[in-house]
Amino acid sequence: MDLNQPPTFFAILSTGFLGLYLLYRALLPKPIPGIPYNEASAQRLLGDVPAIRAHVARTDGGTFITYVVKSMQGLNAPLIQVFIRPMRKPLLVLGDFPEAHDILIRRSKDFDRSHMLGDLVLGLVPDHHIHLKTTGEWKEQRRLVQDLMTPSFLQNVAGPVIHQHVSTLVDLWRIKSRIADGRPWPAADDINQMALDAVMAFAFGEGFNYNATKPTLEAVRTMSVTMKEAVKRSDRDEPVMFPRGKVDDALQATLDLTETVGELQGNPMPSLTWAYVLRRPKIKEAVKIKEEYIRQELENGVERLHQRRETAVESAVDQMIVRERSLAEKDGKQPDYFSRVMIDEIFGFIVGGHDTTSTALCWGFKFLADHPWAQSKLRLAIQAGFPVATAAGRPPTIQEITSTSIPYLDATIDEILRCAGTAPLVEREALVDTEILGHPVPKGTVVACLVTGPSMMSPGFDIDMCRRSPTSQAVQRDGLIQSWDLADMAIFNPDRWIVHDEEKGDQFNPTAGPQLAFGLGTRGCYGKRLAYLGMRTVLTAVVWNFELLPCPRGMSKYHASLMTTNKPKQCYVRLREIIRQP
Numbered sequence: 001m002d003l004n005q006p007p008t009f010f011a012i013l014s015t016g017f018l019g020l021y022l023l024y025r026a027l028l029p030k031p032i033p034g035i036p037y038n039e040a041s042a043q044r045l046l047g048d049v050p051a052i053r054a055h056v057a058r059t060d061g062g063t064f065i066t067y068v069v070k071s072m073q074g075l076n077a078p079l080i081q082v083f084i085r086p087m088r089k090p091l092l093v094l095g096d097f098p099e100a101h102d103i104l105i106r107r108s109k110d111f112d113r114s115h116m117l118g119d120l121v122l123g124l125v126p127d128h129h130i131h132l133k134t135t136g137e138w139k140e141q142r143r144l145v146q147d148l149m150t151p152s153f154l155q156n157v158a159g160p161v162i163h164q165h166v167s168t169l170v171d172l173w174r175i176k177s178r179i180a181d182g183r184p185w186p187a188a189d190d191i192n193q194m195a196l197d198a199v200m201a202f203a204f205g206e207g208f209n210y211n212a213t214k215p216t217l218e219a220v221r222t223m224s225v226t227m228k229e230a231v232k233r234s235d236r237d238e239p240v241m242f243p244r245g246k247v248d249d250a251l252q253a254t255l256d257l258t259e260t261v262g263e264l265q266g267n268p269m270p271s272l273t274w275a276y277v278l279r280r281p282k283i284k285e286a287v288k289i290k291e292e293y294i295r296q297e298l299e300n301g302v303e304r305l306h307q308r309r310e311t312a313v314e315s316a317v318d319q320m321i322v323r324e325r326s327l328a329e330k331d332g333k334q335p336d337y338f339s340r341v342m343i344d345e346i347f348g349f350i351v352g353g354h355d356t357t358s359t360a361l362c363w364g365f366k367f368l369a370d371h372p373w374a375q376s377k378l379r380l381a382i383q384a385g386f387p388v389a390t391a392a393g394r395p396p397t398i399q400e401i402t403s404t405s406i407p408y409l410d411a412t413i414d415e416i417l418r419c420a421g422t423a424p425l426v427e428r429e430a431l432v433d434t435e436i437l438g439h440p441v442p443k444g445t446v447v448a449c450l451v452t453g454p455s456m457m458s459p460g461f462d463i464d465m466c467r468r469s470p471t472s473q474a475v476q477r478d479g480l481i482q483s484w485d486l487a488d489m490a491i492f493n494p495d496r497w498i499v500h501d502e503e504k505g506d507q508f509n510p511t512a513g514p515q516l517a518f519g520l521g522t523r524g525c526y527g528k529r530l531a532y533l534g535m536r537t538v539l540t541a542v543v544w545n546f547e548l549l550p551c552p553r554g555m556s557k558y559h560a561s562l563m564t565t566n567k568p569k570q571c572y573v574r575l576r577e578i579i580r581q582p
Contacts, residue, residue: 047083061559205315215245262563
């Protein structure tokens with residue numbers, strides 16, 4: 001070392017340290033001025049991510065949602081910012097229904113669908129319409145699937161196949177309940193597989209070759225005498241672990257791909273994570289199987305269309321093929337029945353349809369078992385709603401279910417959705433520099449509205465009216481937004497959705513209070529009507545055939561895991577079969 005030049009060496013070393021420090025400071029989160037946040041998180045390169053992970057690890061039932069609700073309470077603020085992606089704008093989380101309602105319904109020029117939900121499914125359906133802003137391109141692509149949620153399609157095509165698979169679940173649970181003889185058993189897989197069978201039949205018709213529930217039904221039906229005797233000797237509160245059938249490769253591939261979405265929840269680098277996930281051998285094989293069976297069903301659908309030369313349809317794929325042909329003729333081009341868009345739109349409603357519905361039902365059976373008064377009221381309403389079926393001692397047909405109004409059934413479904421928080425966030429992105437509750441919000445900022453947060457399941461924050469947007473103020477002055485009774489808003493109570501009419505009697509009021517389960521506005525959940533049809537059919541069938549008894553306290557906790565959806569960690573059922581005589 002040349003002792004005559006030490007200042008140069010130390011100058012370089014100092015400059016290096018200064019450069020690293022400046023780089024570190026540059027990479028730290030950049031809070032939006034004026035909006036509350038956890039100050040310690042702003043001093044970490046990963047922002048709130050370490051705190052979220054610590055919260056989940058040390059809190060029984062802790063999730064990202066419970067973390068942000070706790071942060072809101074600690075900061076005493078209905079709008080906070082969290083830092084979950086390095087070198088990106090903060091995520092704003094809003095816990096106030098009136099302002100969320102205003103953003104989703106009346107401020108479409110300021111806000112549109114963000115990338116958040118799209119990032120979760122980017123590796124599975126890269127060309128799905130969920131990734132598009134609400135432009136002409138989005139409207140054009142949505143035309144492919146616009147017929148699938150019409151009342152006629154749901155009643156005549158979707159309803160019968162859904163009812164068929166719900167009946168298979170009832171058969172399975174009838175056998176299980178007789179073997180269990182009052183003992184509980186884990187039900188989440190049964191519900192999930194039934195929902196998958198139903199959405200597959202909706203997509204491809206009742207002739208689809210694969211089924212997830214029937215192999216389990218056969219495995220339970222053929223249980224040995226020794227296994228059944230072992231159940232009878234077990235403790236009454238000990239859960240029965242029934243055998244499961246082997247799921248077909250096509251359905252297992254779909255389940256495996258759906259589960260990958262859970263790895264993206266709260267992930268700071270979704271694109272890199274998807275690049276890794278899709279290279280795993282198991283997932284690569286699942287993608288290959290998925291592509292093959294969807295393409296095969298499209299080929300079958302095209303062949304059926306050419307053979308019958310008419311527009312009658314038996315499945316969602318049939319309807320999409322008819323629509324693609326019609327659109328191509330209108331635009332003067334050849335139809336592309338096997339495009340990436342066709343495949344991704346089909347797989348999109350398979351993934352979204354079965355997982356969200358099954359999760360909501362899992363929560364619903366827990367609520368009904370633990371609130372027997374509501375279950376009894378629902379059963380009486382269903383019996384009264386189907387007098388012919390009641391008199392004949394048979395279950396209602398799908399035609400009866402889809403054509404009969406039962407206000408308390410509708411109220412129960414909406415209350416399950418309100419309390420479950422199946423999809424816990426509804427997100428939008430600011431298209432322009434704007435404001436929320438008096439705080440400046442820069443263009444490009446994502447705002448996530450809590451579905452089960454303050455003002456929804458707990459008292460809202462006291463917000464000065466002048467901080468609200470002009471449209472929000474006008475709506476509240478006119479009394480167009482109702483709020484829940486503070487005394488019981490955290491409790492499962494379907495009665496809150498019922499209003500009494502002197503002439504018509506009890507009626508279901510869908511606007512009785514805050515509800516964000518399917519979002520609101522133009523970009524609300526596309527599959528809402530399908531979800532309602534599925535839940536209506538399942539709840540009618542299960543409550544008609546069984547009494548849901550409370551499970552032991554250790555199996556009745558309400559802790560959640562935020563995977564693809566906000567799933568209950570525990571879902572056990574304890575059933576008593578209802579025998580009906582004509």
